Amino acid sequence: MPSRIDDLRRALPEIRASDDPADRVAYARDLWPRHHLAVRAGNVGAHRPGFIVWPETTAEVSAVVTWAARTGTPVVPFGAGSGVCAGILPTDEVVVLDLKRMGKIRGIDPAVPSVDVEAGAMGVPFEEELVRAGFTLGHFPSSILCSTVGGWLAARSAGQCSGKYGKIEDMAISLECVTGTGEVVTLHHRQHGPSLVPIVIGSEGTMAVITRATLRLHPAPTTRAYGAFSFPTTERGWDAMRRAFQAGKRPAVMRLYDPFDAMLARQGSVKGSPRSPRGEGAPSPLGFPGAGTRALRRGLQSPRFFNALVDGPLSIALGPALLVVIFEGDGTKPYEDLAETRRMFEALGAGWEGEGQARKWFQHRYSVSYRQAPVFAKGLFSDTMEVAAPWSRLDAVYHGVRKALGRSVFVMAHLSHAYPDGCCIYFSFAGSAAPDPSNPAAAWDEGCEEVYDRTWKAAMAAVLEAGGVLAHHHGVGRSKAPRLAEELGGVGMSTVRALMKAFDPHGILNPGNLVAPPSPDPYRHDASPREISP
Amino acid sequence: MSLVFEIDRESLLVRAASDVSVAILEESLRGEGLTLGLDAAPPSTGVADWIAHGAPGASSPYADPASHLVAGFVATRARSGEVLRVKPSPRRSVGPDLLALVFGMEGRLFALTEVHLVVRRQDAERVNEPHGVRADPPVSDAEARLFDAIGGVVW
Structure with a gap:
């Protein structure tokens, strides 16, 4: 056969x-x-x-x-x-x-302005070509070095400059797709509806293969104004973000780091150059200066203690929360916007830290994503969870998820995508397996896997309980699918399944993704070596 | 505070019942120092009908990419009466945006019963990025077939 x-x-x-x-x-x-x-x-x-x-x-x-x-x-x-x-x-x-062999720019229409691009275009060369033509898409995900236009659309991606340019769904004008029957369809955004563009965006490969997109562009900025502010607490910082966006300010970047994350950002150990030396005194991959692997493992085996230490006695030593702001555009407007924002923030009790932290962040804005492999190489694990909520629920989400995560892992957070009505909280966490004294030979990686699964289960429950949404820009995949029914409800899930059937009646497009139970089971035990047949 | 809508001042969201008139809602918001920020006079039609017809008079979403009009909604399936709830959130990445089954769909699949709209402070700076995106291109035959297929399975 x-x-x-x-x-x-x-x-x-x-x-x-x-x-x-x-x-x-x-x-x-x-x-x-x-x-x-x-x-x-x-x-x-x-x-x-x-x-x-x-x-x-x-x-x-x-x-x-x-x-x-x-x-x-x-x-x-x-x-x-x-x-x-x-x-x-x-x-x-x-x-x-x-x-990825479909990565050509098919044309730029300067009148709109917009670009017609194939879905396999890689982020950096695509943006570079736009800049050469005098434009920017304004979409700069941390993954830009290793992600494509089609992937951005399929996952409802967000870039670091979402404060001015929005998320990828705010840029899409039309999508060329191949449905599950093989039919080629071009879907158009319509200001007054109806439109199927928002249905395919975020469908994560389950409804259609996105092959080409027309995306709205902006003139490439000629001016950037940088600033950084300190706030006594994270909560005071996000209140300032809220006020700025509700006053109509649209900074390309407005990122708030909680005190621990801010400490790392200030010392440069997370945002530093990926080529910085790893010699004596160099920061550890997790950013703890001089921390040895064994000490780090031990610390992360007692995450409650570690988190309590950072939130309690160490909090004074860590310093204040840090807010990084970048306005961009043309002429003097970015400087004017920054000056007005500075007046607003100082009236709210913020400290002006100059522009250095913002410039440093901008210079190293893609570095942090490449710090994960060394963490795993040290026998630990790390991950991120990006959730969103209206401003009025942000406090409950922030503290609820921190508490849930903090039982199993060390957790820090920053807020990097703000809107007039709410914000995304980006939790970063690191953990370790707990040794089993009764079974010293127990596999370390399996232990990490168990802690990892427990952590995510608790965190997803916490965000839903606090009124947040499960994901702001990473998508659902199979990893969050078991909780999607709680996010969308039974009618929401049956509607998503019906949409899948309409686009893909044979059920061949990424089956088992985005639905519960996901298939194959993403939470099967994988962290043990097994023989693979060729 | 009217029984048919309530304001979350911290998030600048208004939750309105489907039959509250857009004009009355705007008038009430103005009394609170807020506005829907429409480009045209608010219609007297109910909020649900307004959304179902694509919110005529609302600004283009390309004018202020970081904002949006509808943050969440409750709707009933046209045929079965089952209730779909999409909680308010500034943005989300949890599959397809189900608002597309309501917005501009003239009630063919779902009937809105409640909507969370983003409002602005009247004294806020108005964001209006220039663009030339065509507002409402015609629906192609291929799109129409997909809408028909969705109509056949969603309700």
């Missing part, structure tokens, strides 16, 4: 395809941190797809999806694999559809 890839090659000989073991391992996962525990344990490729295809045109994508619908083959669209929610968790039945 011929294999599926043989069948595809016969049907579509012009399309590049591979079932090479190395390719299958490379496409076996996204960057969900739980996968790192499995990899650290030596279990590298447990979720390999059957094969991978690299279409070069929308017609080729349509041909692959049509073939998949005919043969009942699951298809998982793939950008650059930077997702962090197990949106990609293949089985050997799956064909991964990598869109």
Whole structure:
């Protein structure tokens, strides 16, 4: 009996395809941190797809999806694999559809202004080409070095300059998609509706393959005004953010760090250059100056104590919360906006810290995402959780989630995407396994996995209980899917399933993602080595 | 405070019942120093009907990308009467935006019963980024087929 890839090659000989073991391992996962525990344990490729295809045109994508619908083959669209929610968790039945060979800018319309771009365009070269033409998309996710336009749209991504330019859904004018039947459809935004653009954005590969998008552009900024402020508490800081956005200020960047995160930012250990030396006295990957791995492991085995220390006796030594502000645009307007914001913040009791911290943040704005691997290499784990809520619920969400996380891991937070009606809280946490005295041989990575799962379960329950939403810009994937029914309710979930059926009647597009129970089960025990058949 | 709407002053959100008139809502908000910030005179139609017809008179979402009009809503399925609740949030990334099944859909799939609208302070600086995005391009045949398919399964 011929294999599926043989069948595809016969049907579509012009399309590049591979079932090479190395390719299958490379496409076996996204960057969900739980996968790192499995990899650290030596279990590298447990979720390999059957094969991978690299279409070069929308017609080729349509041909692959049509073939998949005919043969009942699951298809998982793939950008650059930077997702962090197990949106990609293949089985050997799956064909991964990598869109990166479709990365061309098809045109820029300076009158709108807008850009027509293929979905596989990688973030940095795409933005660089826009800047050469005098424009910016204004979308700068931390993953910009390893993410694509299609991935941004599929996950409802946010960039670091969302305060001025919005999230990716605020930039989309139209989407070209291939539905689960193989039909090519161009969906348009309409100011007065109806529009299916908001349905496909955020659908995480379950409704259509996004192949091309028209996105709204802005003139590239010629001026940036930088400032940093200190606030005695995190709460006072976010009150100032709220007032600024409600007064109509739209800073490209307004990021508030809680005292611990602020301490790291001030000393530069998290935001410092990734090329900084790791010699004597160099900061540890978690940012604790001079902390040794053993001490760090021990500390993280008592997270309640660690968190209480930071919130209590150490809080004075940590210093105040830090708010970084950047306005950008043309002429003197950014400076005027910053001056007005400074007057507003100082009236609220803020301290002016000059522009250095903001400039430093800007210079190293993509560095922090690449500090995760050393944390795992030290035998620890780390992750982030980004939630959102109206301002009136922010306090309950902040303290509720901190408390839930703090039982199992060390936690810090910053607030980096503000709006007139609410804000995103971005929790960062690090943890470790607890040694089992009765079973010293117990696998360390399995222990980390157990703590990791417990942590997420408690945190997701806490955010929902406090009235926040589960995710602001990372998406749901399979990792948060078990809680999605509590987020959307039964009718919401049945509506999402109905939409999937309308777009993809054969159920071949990333099946098992974004629904409960997710499939395959993302929480199966993976952090132990196992033999993989070729 | 009217029984048909309430204001969350901290979040600048107003929760309004479906039948409260947009004009009356705007007048009441102005009494509180707030406004919906419409580009045109507020219509006398009910909020639900207004949203179902795409909120005519509201600013283009491209004018102020960091803001939006509808933060959350409660709606009933047109046929089954089942209730869909989308809690207010400034933005979210939890799957498709279900507001698209209500906004501008003329009540074909869901009927709004309650909506959380973002309001502005009257003294706030008005954000109006210039753009030339076409407001309402025609619906293509392929889009129409998808709308029909959704209509066949969602309610």
